[in-house]
Amino acid sequence: MNQRVRLKLMEGDRRPFVLYVASIYFLLCCGSCSVIVEGPSNVTALTGSDASFLCTVAAGWKSLSWIFNGVFAVSITSTSGAVVDSNQITVRNSTNIITGEFTSEMTVRNVNYSNSGMVQCQSLSSEPKEAFLSVQVNGSLKITNGSLTVPSNITIDLFCTFLKWYPMPRITWEINNTLASSLDYVVDFVTGKDGLVNGTSVLTLRPQDKVTVTCLASIETLPKPQSTSVEIVVKENISGAKTDNTKIIIIAVTVSVGCLLLLIIIVVVVVCCCKKKKKGTGERSFGGRYHYILGISIPRSNLEDYFGKSISCNGTEAFMQNSYRKIHYSAGAEEGHKEALSYHTEIIL
Template sequence: MERFQKFILLPFILAASLTGLGFCYSILNGPTNATVLAGSEARFNCTVENGWAILIWLLNTNPVLTVINSQGPIETSERFTSHSYNNSQSFTSELIIHNTQLNDSGKIECSIQKLDGSSFAFLSVQVNGSLLIKNSTLIVKENTTVEIVCEALGWAPAPDIMWMTNDSLIDKSRYVTQQSQGSNDLHNALSVLTMTPTNTEILTCLADIEALPNPQNASIAVIVGNSTLGK
């Protein structure tokens, strides 16, 4: 019975000892979600109370950078570096992921190697592909219905497509957009706008994903004339 009681008390004694050695620290602010374009940087901050011993950054459960209180960061890859910021009460580690790739998307975790000592966020890496309208100018006969094709290739995720005419949005009922799976986890989109122009119009196709500060665009001038084909 005495032996059993010692076994039960051991975890409590160990926990008390660790607390006495300075293990009573926690994560004050963990990383936050980020969405970036492939090839750019992604940055994550993790702030812990003073008294910490070791901080590990993980990407999709794989350790990518370790910070030791007594030594500083241990960087094993040029793609994963860090900055640190100290004050009287806390320490902040900033993980910097350079030249982000599509397969970097996933869970970013900050761990201080203790019970309830981790915090996580998610990284979304997106790819800005190409956008093309085949012709820059199209000359059509009056009262002729034409189809204008806009092609987006090599995006991640598939972009949202919109059309504008002379700086005004075109109703979605006037165009049809189809998405398809490309290679290397990339996506394509094909949007077809049907119209019967009565005057010269500048048509613009816009493709947008969250990481883009502004949508990518491609334009065509549709001119009502006597010929059916332009350059």
């Protein structure tokens, strides 16, 4: 009797039991259908560019949502499709025909620094998958000194200012396209209230010739470093040509003056010599007295008659000095005379 009741009860309980098992199976199946297979990855983007995120759920999914910086940005259901709540966001969806997995791609257009933050992909009966959007900012860069002209053999400082960057950029210097030593410059920076970085780099330089100096700033998302350049001109190079020209002018003037003075001296000497010739063939002798030599032709037998007497030659009165014994004989006696004597003697005027 008891066994029959027991069997009847078991037979009577079989339908509820099947329903219970079916409900558990249904719940398990639906739960597994909303599992996120692969969540989004972190993205680092440069301001002004686009940033995309992917989220994949298993086949049989019912709904999926994107949450951007704590705000529901996109809602997607398998029946109604996608609803986007921001003009900055676009969505592209696809289904794998083999596995049945559903992939949603959310793209944030023209990102700016304020877009940095958390991105979440959320589905029913599954933990949200998170990623982070980091937006980098390339600010301004300038060498504040500008192009310079400096004296030679002096040390100068060049200041490169960078403003509104994120994150802190890597600052380097180049001199004539050659990387400068990190020992030659320093970098100081501060982070503003807006989270952006401002700073200055100072390069110490001692130029010997004309150089081109370049300041460079780089961050991860920049295809190539941002740069700014100036030219440094050394004064010595500019004045060198002027100095050479000045030397040439000085030499030319000196030579000209010297030649003129030499010409004047020559003219003076020639004039003096001409005056002396006109006055007589004179020469300075001992005692500071001026003696003149007069050439006269007299018969030899009468030579003694002129000693101690005044004579006249070419209109010049002179006294014959009989103590002079220098006599020159000439064979050119005039015809009709005895042996003629060309007598040269000193006379005193």
